[in-house]
Amino acid sequence: MKHDINTLLNNKKYISNVIQSSEYGFSLDFTLLCGKAISLIMIFSKHFPYKLPVVFFNEKNASLPNLPHILDKGYICYNESEGQSWSLDPSLALDYVFMNIENVFDVSRKEHEFHREFNHYFSNIEGVEVGTACVNSTDEIKQINYYYHIDKKQNKKIYFYDLHCKTINNLLGANIQSNLQGVYIPIADKTLNYPLPARGDFWTADEIKQIVLNHIAPENLKKLKKTAKNKQEQLYLLDILLLTNQRVLIGLIYRKKKNAQCKKTIPIIEEESFNEFEITPLYIKRIDKDYLLQRTMTRLNEKKVLIIGCGSLGSDIGFLIARTGIENITLVDNDKLRLENSYRHFLGLNDAKYNINKAILMQIELENRYPHSNIKAYKDSILDLIGKDIIFDEFDLIIIALGNPPLERLLNSLLLESKTPAIFSCIEAFGIGGHAVLINNGGKGCFECLYDDFENKYSYAAKQDKSFVRNANGCSGAFTPYGSLDTMNAAVITSKLAVYQLQNKIVGNPLVSWTGDCTDFVENGYITSELYSIDSGHSEGKIDSPVSIRYDYVNDNCICSKQE
Amino acid sequence: MADIQKYFLEFHDNIKLGVFDENAKLRDKRDKVIKKIKTGIENYFKEKDMAIPSLDFFDQGSYKIGTGINPENNDYDIDEGVIFDLKKEDYDDPVEFKIIIRDIMLDYTSIPPQIKHPCVTITYSENKEPAYHVDLPVYLKSTFGELFLARGKEFSKKENKYWEEADPKGLNDYIINKFKDEDRTQFRRVVRYLKKWKDICFSTSGNQAPPSIGLTLDAAELFSPYKTYNYITSKSEYVDLYALKAFVNALKNSFNYVYDYELEKHVHTIRHDLPVKPYTNVYKKMSNTQMENFYKEISDLSDNLEESYIDSDPHTACKRLTKYFGDLFPVPESTETRYQASKSHGPSSSSALDR
Numbered sequence: 001m002k003h004d005i006n007t008l009l010n011n012k013k014y015i016s017n018v019i020q021s022s023e024y025g026f027s028l029d030f031t032l033l034c035g036k037a038i039s040l041i042m043i044f045s046k047h048f049p050y051k052l053p054v055v056f057f058n059e060k061n062a063s064l065p066n067l068p069h070i071l072d073k074g075y076i077c078y079n080e081s082e083g084q085s086w087s088l089d090p091s092l093a094l095d096y097v098f099m100n101i102e103n104v105f106d107v108s109r110k111e112h113e114f115h116r117e118f119n120h121y122f123s124n125i126e127g128v129e130v131g132t133a134c135v136n137s138t139d140e141i142k143q144i145n146y147y148y149h150i151d152k153k154q155n156k157k158i159y160f161y162d163l164h165c166k167t168i169n170n171l172l173g174a175n176i177q178s179n180l181q182g183v184y185i186p187i188a189d190k191t192l193n194y195p196l197p198a199r200g201d202f203w204t205a206d207e208i209k210q211i212v213l214n215h216i217a218p219e220n221l222k223k224l225k226k227t228a229k230n231k232q233e234q235l236y237l238l239d240i241l242l243l244t245n246q247r248v249l250i251g252l253i254y255r256k257k258k259n260a261q262c263k264k265t266i267p268i269i270e271e272e273s274f275n276e277f278e279i280t281p282l283y284i285k286r287i288d289k290d291y292l293l294q295r296t297m298t299r300l301n302e303k304k305v306l307i308i309g310c311g312s313l314g315s316d317i318g319f320l321i322a323r324t325g326i327e328n329i330t331l332v333d334n335d336k337l338r339l340e341n342s343y344r345h346f347l348g349l350n351d352a353k354y355n356i357n358k359a360i361l362m363q364i365e366l367e368n369r370y371p372h373s374n375i376k377a378y379k380d381s382i383l384d385l386i387g388k389d390i391i392f393d394e395f396d397l398i399i400i401a402l403g404n405p406p407l408e409r410l411l412n413s414l415l416l417e418s419k420t421p422a423i424f425s426c427i428e429a430f431g432i433g434g435h436a437v438l439i440n441n442g443g444k445g446c447f448e449c450l451y452d453d454f455e456n457k458y459s460y461a462a463k464q465d466k467s468f469v470r471n472a473n474g475c476s477g478a479f480t481p482y483g484s485l486d487t488m489n490a491a492v493i494t495s496k497l498a499v500y501q502l503q504n505k506i507v508g509n510p511l512v513s514w515t516g517d518c519t520d521f522v523e524n525g526y527i528t529s530e531l532y533s534i535d536s537g538h539s540e541g542k543i544d545s546p547v548s549i550r551y552d553y554v555n556d557n558c559i560c561s562k563q564e
Numbered sequence: 565m566a567d568i569q570k571y572f573l574e575f576h577d578n579i580k581l582g583v584f585d586e587n588a589k590l591r592d593k594r595d596k597v598i599k600k601i602k603t604g605i606e607n608y609f610k611e612k613d614m615a616i617p618s619l620d621f622f623d624q625g626s627y628k629i630g631t632g633i634n635p636e637n638n639d640y641d642i643d644e645g646v647i648f649d650l651k652k653e654d655y656d657d658p659v660e661f662k663i664i665i666r667d668i669m670l671d672y673t674s675i676p677p678q679i680k681h682p683c684v685t686i687t688y689s690e691n692k693e694p695a696y697h698v699d700l701p702v703y704l705k706s707t708f709g710e711l712f713l714a715r716g717k718e719f720s721k722k723e724n725k726y727w728e729e730a731d732p733k734g735l736n737d738y739i740i741n742k743f744k745d746e747d748r749t750q751f752r753r754v755v756r757y758l759k760k761w762k763d764i765c766f767s768t769s770g771n772q773a774p775p776s777i778g779l780t781l782d783a784a785e786l787f788s789p790y791k792t793y794n795y796i797t798s799k800s801e802y803v804d805l806y807a808l809k810a811f812v813n814a815l816k817n818s819f820n821y822v823y824d825y826e827l828e829k830h831v832h833t834i835r836h837d838l839p840v841k842p843y844t845n846v847y848k849k850m851s852n853t854q855m856e857n858f859y860k861e862i863s864d865l866s867d868n869l870e871e872s873y874i875d876s877d878p879h880t881a882c883k884r885l886t887k888y889f890g891d892l893f894p895v896p897e898s899t900e901t902r903y904q905a906s907k908s909h910g911p912s913s914s915s916a917l918d919r
Contacts, residue, residue, distance in 0.1 A: 035570030
C-alpha cells in the first residue's frame with residue numbers, strides 16, 4: 001500500500017515548506033521544540049513505514065552543525081538499528097522519525113554522544129589505515145611488538161601484540177617473530193577536555209602532543225621520554241578512556257619524510273620533530289581478551305572446569321562452556337572420533353576423518369576458534385588420571401558426561417571425598433528426557449542418591465526388560481539412540497547449571513530434569529515411567545521441554561548423608 | 565540544557581515597552597505635557613513681569629535607559645525631568661516650583677495632579693481609570709553649575725522640604741554606558757525580566773517590592789553578558805537564561821546577613837548607593853522585614869532558574885518559569901503532545917554495527 005507521503009508530511013504542525021523533488025524525495029523545514037528550524041532532505045523507501053527514510057541536513061541554507069550523529073555530506077544517523085521498533089501507522093512512524101531527529105539536535109548530550117561515536121568517526125578520517133591489536137589495557141606505558149603481514153591477496157596488514165602474546169600466532173597460523181617495537185600509551189584522564197576528531201578532521205601533531213602531555217601520569221611521562229629512537233617509522237597505540245567509560249584504542253604511525261634529520265627522537269611529543277614526520281592515523285580492530293569478553297555475559301574467565309567425556313553430549317557442553325568465556329578447560333576422553341559419529345558430535349566429518357582422539361580434536365578446534373582459551377586434553381581413561389595428572393581439587397567445577405552409570409557412580413564416590421562441585425549429566429533414550437545433578441554444593445544429595453541397588457529411581461523409562469541399545473554393526477557399533485537436538489538441549493541446561501553454580505547462584509544440590517517428546521520411544525515398544533507423566537505434565541507442544549528441579553531426591557541412607 | 569532562547573525573546577517582546585521612538589502614544593503624551601508646561605511657565609513669569617527662565621526637559625528612568633515594561637495593570641509611568649535655569653540659592657522654598665507646575669496642569673486632566681516628595685505627578689485616565697502617570701521631577705541649577713532636585717510635598721514640615729543635589733543625566737549615562745551594542749541589548753532584556761518578576765511576585769503597595777532603580781543598578785554592577793556557540797545554527801548566540809541566572813545568583817549573594825535587635829533574629833539586608841550624587845542608598849525605604857522577604861523571593865527565583873537551566877525538556881523548563889514571570893512567558897508543547905509515537909526497545913536480531 002502506497003502512502004501519500006506528501007500529505008502526511010504536510011499534516012504535521014512541526015513541518016513546513018514541503019517540496020517534493022522526486023517520487024520519494026522531499027525537502028522540508030522542521031521546527032524543533034526549542035523553536036529553531038532546520039532544513040532537511042528526506043528520501044523515503046517504497047517500503048515505508050517498514051523502512052524508515054534516509055535523512056540529510058540540507059546545507060543549502062546553513063552550514064553543517066558540528067554534532068554527533070551528523071556525518072559527512074549531512075547524513076543524519078537518527079535511528080540505531082539495534083532493538084528498535086516503531087508503529088506501522090505511517091503518521092506515527094513519521095512522529096517516530098522526527099522525535100529521533102529531535103534527539104540528534106539535543107545538544108545537552110553532545111559531549112557524551114561524540115565520545116560514544118568516537119570509533120565510528122575515527123574510522124572515517126581521510127587516509128586512515130587499519131590495524132589489528134591483541135594488546136591488554138594497562139595503566140602503564142609499555143613496549144609492544146608489531147608485525148606486517150602479507151595476506152593471500154598481497155595486502156599488507158599490521159598487527160600489534162603484547163610482548164609474549166600467543167594469540168597472534170593462532171590468528172596468523174604461524175609463529176610470528178618480530179623485533180619491531182611500538183609504544184602503548186594509556187590516556188585515562190576522565191575530564192577529556194580535548195576535542196575529538198569529528199567528521200574527517202584529525203588532530204594536528206601539536207594537539208596530539210597536548211593530549212599526551214596533559215593526560216598521562218608523571219611516571220608514564222618519564223617512561224615515555226626514554227623511548228627515543230632513530231627509525232624510519234615510529235608507532236604508537238593510544239588507549240583512550242571515553243566519557244562512556246569505554247576504552248578505545250587508536251594507532252599513530254609517524255613516518256619520516258624525505259630529508260628528515262637522522263637522530264633519536266620521540267616524535268609524538270617533541271615539537272622539533274613535527275615537521276619531519278607524516279602522521280597516519282590507524283583504526284584498530286581489537287582482539288585482546290578484555291575486549292572480546294565484553295560481549296559475553298558471564299565474566300568467568302578465570303575459572304577452571306574439567307569435562308569428563310567428549311562424546312555427543314560432552315562435545316556440545318565443551319563448546320557451550322568455552323563460548324561463555326571460560327578459558328581454562330580440561331577435557332578427558334579415551335575414545336576416538338569416528339566417521340559414524342559425524343552427526344552426533346559437535347565436531348563433524350572434517351575432524352572425524354582423522355580418526356583421532358576426541359579430546360585432542362576438541363582441544364585443537366576450541367583453541368582455533370576461541371583465541372584466549374587455554375585447553376588441556378587427555379586421551380587416557382579418567383580412572384588412570386585421577387590423583388596424577390588430574391587432581392579434582394584444582395578445579396572450580398567438574399562436568400561428567402560419560403553415559404556410563406557404573407563408572408559415574410564410582411566417580412561420584414571419589415568426588416564426595418574431594419568436595420569439588422560436580423555435575424553429572426545424562427540423556428535418556430529416544431530423547432524422552434535427561435537429567436543433571438549437582439553435587440558438593442552444600443548439604444546432602446549426590447549421584448548415588450538416584451539409585452537404589454538396582455536402578456535409577458528417577459528414570460523416565462519405566463522398568464522394562466527390553467534394552468534400549470541399538471545395534472547397527474554388532475557389538476562394536478552399539479549406541480543409545482537419541483538425536484543431536486536432544487544432546488544440545490541437555491548441553492544447554494547442563495551448561496546453564498554449571499555457569500550459575502560458578503556464579504554462586506545455586507543453593508544446595510538440585511536434580512534438574514527435563515522431558516522431551518516420547519512418540520518415538522513409545523512407537524518402538526517402550527513404556528515411560530510415572531515420573532515422566534508427572535514431569536511432562538500437560539505439555540502439548542513438542543518444542544518445549546519442561547524442566548523440573550528437585551531437592552527431595554536425597555536418600556538419607558546414601559553415602560553422602562553418612563559423610564555429613 | 566534545553567535551548568529556550570527563542571522563548572525568552574518572545575517573552576521579551578511581550579513585556580517590553582519601547583523607548584519613546586517606538587511608542588507613539590506615550591511620546592505624544594510627553595510632548596503635550598512639555599508644551600503645556602512651557603506655555604504655562606512663560607505666562608506665569610510674563611504676568612509677574614519677570615524674565616522667563618529657560619526650561620530643559622529630559623527623559624529619565626526606564627524610558628531613557630530602555631528598560632521599561634508594560635505594567636501589569638496598564639498603569640504606565642513616564643519620568644520627565646524639568647530643569648529651570650535658575651539658581652536654587654535664590655529660592656528658599658523648593659516646593660514653590662512644584663506648586664506652579666501643579667497649578668499649570670490643574671485642569672489638564674480629570675484626575676488632579678499631585679505633588680509628591682520627589683516630583684509632580686500628572687495622572688491621565690482612560691475610561692475613568694488611571695492609565696498613565698507622568699512624573700515630573702523639578703530641578704534647579706546652582707551657582708556652581710550642579711543640579712538640585714526640589715524635595716517636599718505641599719504641606720510638608722519645613723525640615724522635609726529641601727534641595728537635594730542630583731545628577732540624573734549622570735545616572736542615565738552611567739547605566740547606559742556600562743555595556744555596548746548587543747551586550748547592552750541583553751542587559752536591557754535581563755533588567756526587564758527582573759522587573760516583570762517583581763510585578764508578578766511582589767505586592768505593589770508600599771515598599772514591599774524592591775525599587776526598580778535598585779534592580780537596575782544591581783544589574784549594572786553584577787550582570788555579565790553571556791553568549792555561547794549554538795551547534796544548530798553554527799553561530800554565537802546570547803543565552804538569556806544563563807545571564808539572568810548568573811545575575812540573580814550574584815544578587816542573592818550580595819545580601820548582607822545582620823542581626824536585627826527589634827525582630828530578635830538575623831535578617832538579610834541589601835544596600836545599593838547611587839553611583840552619582842546624592843549617593844543615597846536606593847533601598848533605604850525598605851524595612852528589614854521587607855528586605856528579608858526580597859531575599860527569600862530572589863533565592864526562590866535563583867533556584868528555579870537553575871532548575872530550568874539544567875532541564876533538557878523545553879516544555880518543563882518554560883512551564884516552571886511561568887510561576888515567576890507570568891503567563892506572558894511562552895510555553896512550547898511537550899514531546900508527548902507533539903509526537904504520538906510509541907518507542908519500544910525490544911531485542912532485535914541484527915548485530916551491532918561494526919566497521
